[in-house]
Every structure is written in structure tokens, then in C-alpha cells.
Amino acid sequence: MENTIPAVERLKREEGEILLVTHHNPDGDGIGSMIALYRFLKKKGKNVRMAMKDDAPHIYDFLPDIEKIEKLPLNHRFSLAVVLDAAGVYRADAPVYADEYLRIDHHIGGVLESENDYVDPTAASTTVVVGRLLKNWDESCIDKEIAVCLYTGLLTDTGSFKHNNVNEEAFEFARYLTSKGVNPSQIASLVFERNRPAVLHLLNRVLSTLQMDMEGKIASLVVRREFLKTTGALEEDTEGFVNFARSIDGVEVAFIMIQRPDLRTWRVSLRGKGKIDVRKIAEKFGGGGHRDAAGCRLQGTEEEVRSSLVQAIKEEVAKQLQKTVKV
Template sequence: MSKGLTRSEVAELIKGMTGKILITTHKNPDGDAIGSSLGWYHFLKKLGKEVKIFYRDRIPYFFDFLPGVNEVESGPEIKGEFDWVIITDVSDPKRTGFENIPAKKSLVIDHHITAEPFTDYYIVEPDISSTCELSYGIMKIAEPELIDTPIATSLYTGIVTDTGSFNYSNTSPRTLKIASELLERGVEPYRVYSSLFERNRINKFKLLELVLKTLDFALNGKVAHITLYRKFLEETGAYPEESEGFISYPRSINGVEVAVFFKEVEGKGKWKVSLRSKGKVNVAKIAKKLGGGGHRMAAGYETEGDLKEIKSKLFKEIELALEESYYKSIL
């Protein structure tokens, strides 16, 4: 049975870990996944631990500025035996992409409201901006003097990406205070920003052109959705991760309450569905019902089948959520 821990308990647990430690995160890693796992990798190394960091998928090129990124290994299977595994930014074993994680004991550090930890120990704080923000809080309790520039840069990057550069509703005064503390530890904000957002390849814009041509609406304009077919990647030479942020276009349309991005993944009939809400609809609740999870205003799930049927099923759930929101507002 999994045991939930406080920050202090996690700090003590990590300081007392012995033997070989593995760090991993979810497949198709984003900034928070990469930043938190790399942050813990550096922190544990400074504690004198024997650590390995391994992902299911390769790291997108725009994170190549992060310290230690070349030490991250990736592949379909984790080889070897470990005494501990620390899994960041995910609480569902399927989301790691691995059928088996060869570790005797396990710890999850996460912030998703739909989290259902499967590990021996876990800490999940859904009201926090990111796993990186949570990780910083734990590190400050454990050994604050060890938080150097490489660790701070990793954590800052995850906070920036998960808060939409401090623009999303998950940004709190505490988040900004932590960002300030990370700058004091040597983070160069423009270097992070320019590395993430000012190195776009022309292929990305060619892909965006094709995806925006699929823009369509449902539920009387309350839902806007776009689609990325595998053939678009072949036609443009773009990488799948270069579609990051595309969902902000349909979400920005006046009158839209929920934006949806359907991405065709490897294998016929397999889709990744991303959901973004402007507040009226709890998309985490919808995603969880359909086999995924996330946050109230940003969530997703993976599914298989005919796209028309997938859309119909999803739009029905969104319609029910909109109706529920309406009735709550008039009561």
C-alpha cells in the first residue's frame, strides 16, 4: 500500500536513501518533467548518491541547454536493478512508458490533481504550480545549501513551462517568490527564455500552418479543436514536440470555453488528446473519466479508435460539464 508523506518526511527519506537510485518521469517529457528529474539528479549527486536518470523518450532539442541533459539516457526498457526509483511529475505507471521499473522501493513526487500513486511512498500537492516548485520546497528542507545554479536552472525551467511563463492561473505569489529565489542562485532568465522560445525551426511554422487549417468548432462555438495527423510531420519534417503550444491558438478565440488538440501518435488509430479550459469546465475530471488526468484547466488522455467517434464521445462529456457549470451558476 502506498504511503503519503509530508515534505519533511520526503526530505528525510531522500537523504537516507542508499544503494543505486533511478530517476525517471513520464513519456514525451515536458519542461516540468525534465526540470524536476534533472534537478533531483543533480541534488542526489551532490548528496553523494549513486544515481542514474532514464526516460522512455528522448528530450526535445530546445531543452539541450539544461545542465546534465547529456547524462539522461532513454529507451524502451530500463536495464539493471535499482534499490530506489524516484518518479517525478507522474503518478500513473502507464505514463512512464515502461512495462517494468526494476527497483525495490519507489517514491513519486507529483502535483496532478488526478494522481493515484502506485509507489511505496508519494507526495502529491495539486495546489502547487509544478513538480519543480514542489521539489524546490523539499530540497530547501533537506539541504538548502546544495541548491546551486545547475539545480536552480532545471527547476526554474520547469516552473516557467508549467505556468506558461507565469501567466497561467496556477501561478501564485509563492511561485513568483520561489522564481526570485532561484534567480538569486544564478539562473539567467533570458537564457532560459531564449533557449525555449527563440530557437524555432521553420519546420514548426510549416506544421502550424497545416494544423491550423484543421481548426473547427463544436457546441455552438464553445469548443474549438485542431488536429495533427502523422502525415503532417512527414510533410514538414517537424518533430512531434514542435507542436507544443499549438493548443493556445484555439484556446485564445473569443467565446471558446474548451480547446482540444487531437494528435495522431505512432500506430494506426492511436490518439493523444490535450484539453485546455478557460475556467468553466474542469477538464481534469473529463480526462480522468476517459483514462487520463491532469489539472482543472489543463489535462489530457490517450485513446484508440475512429477519430469521429473519439470526438463525439469527448464533446458529449464537455457538453455535460458545460451544462453542470451553467446550472451551478444560476443556483
């Protein structure tokens, strides 16, 4: 008999209304986890809804039931709110009203929402954690549609299996999901090969902002609000742009700064190649994430924010070099 998972037992007991939420600026892992759990709970006869603050990027419009995701905040109090792929319910960036909260995640640290939380930082994605939960509860309910949601989160959060969070379980989970009918090539094409012309025009503008620091170890890009206006692209279209900076030979840390509508706030995505823990850099600014992929928000002028980030990265690189010397 499989070990009991407290989150499973808690969900089994719930007879009231359940709300599933994920973080703002949602990605494939957050959305995939949420919809997979939603469809499973529906099969189990639960009264469940989904909501998030921001719209889902169009690249995920193929996911089943995505049109059923509502907008936060909802003027309703739920019996239980489950926050997925987030360090806590606060990452929803909007009020979530519930009598009780439950967190399902794979990020290091974060808020303990309840004694039933299911958080495993060794998992390659939150969909891996959700997959374990569903298999523990009733594997027969995992159909092709649920598997597609789970695989989408796994594919995107591992950077197409390139990040250092990829482990044996990730590949075994991918194999399992293909046995449920998932077509890896099809999903990769739907997620990564449906850019509109406006996105390429935006990318052209963003790549022109490339700057290098620390003798080529740091690469940065900027998305100014004016770029979005002149190209007709959306902020969500910048997903993955930071990887162009990360791909440069010799770069250890890459980041992209995305200007928000107030023109003073910048959404920052950091990427590493294994040597530098970018999560520690993000945490200095109140953010978080993983060793090779993290994010945060800063306020200030473009140059102020960029200088702060470069300095923080230099300090983290220096720490790493000191450790290497000692070893």
C-alpha cells in the same frame, strides 16, 4: 527548525542505486524536476541515474546533464525509483524495476507509491515541490544550474505564469531562483523562440484543421501523421499548438488531437480558461492533469475521437452552467 519531509528522510537513508524517472512524452516540468533532483543527489554522494521512455524535446537541450538521461526500459533493478511529475510509475509507460518506489508530484489524485510520497496539488509545478525538498535538505546545494532546471519547469507548467495554478508561492519561487542566477528572459527565449522552419510549416497545416463547436465555446485542432511526414517536423514540435485554439476569443475549452504512428491512437491535450475543469474531461478517458491543462489517449478514427471529446466537453459545460444557475 523546518518541518521534516518524509521524502527527504527516505532519500537521505538510501545507500543503494536510485533511478529517477518522469512520464512519457516529457515536458519541461518533468525533465526539469528530474535533472534538478539528479544534480542535487549527486552532490550528496548518492548513486543515481535518470531515465525516461521518450526523447527530450530539443527545446530543453540547454539544461545541464540532459545528455545523461537514459532510455527506458533499463535491464537493471534499482534499490529505489523516484517518479517525478506523474500520477504514478505507470505513467513512465515502460517497465521500471525497483525494490521500492517514491512519487514526487503536484497532480491531483494518482497512485500512492509509498508512505513517503511528496505530492502537493496546490503547488504550481513539480519543480516547486522539488524546490521545497531541496531547501529542506540543504539549501546551500542549490546552485545556478539546479535553479535553471527548477525555473524551466515552473515557467512551462504555468504557461508562462498565465494558468490558474499560479499563486503567491510560484512568484516567490521565481524570485528565489533568479537570486540564484537564473535569467528569465534567456530561458523564455531558449524554450519558446527556437522553432525550426518545419515547425511553422506544420503549424500552418494544423491550424487549417480548426473547428469550432458549441457556438464558439469549444475549439479543436488535429495533427495527422501525414502532416509530420510532409513537413519533416516531429511530434514533439506540436508542444504548445493547442494554445492557439485556446487563445480564440469566447473559447472555454480547446483541445488538440495528435495521431500516433499506429494511426488509431490519438494523444489529446486539453486546455481551459478557468471556468471548465478539463481534468474531469480527461479523466473520463483514463487521463488526468490539472484544471486548465490535462491530457488523455483515445483510440478510433479521427471523427470518432473528436465526436467523443466534443460530447464529453458539452456535458461538462452543461454541469458547470447548472452549478452557476443554482448559485
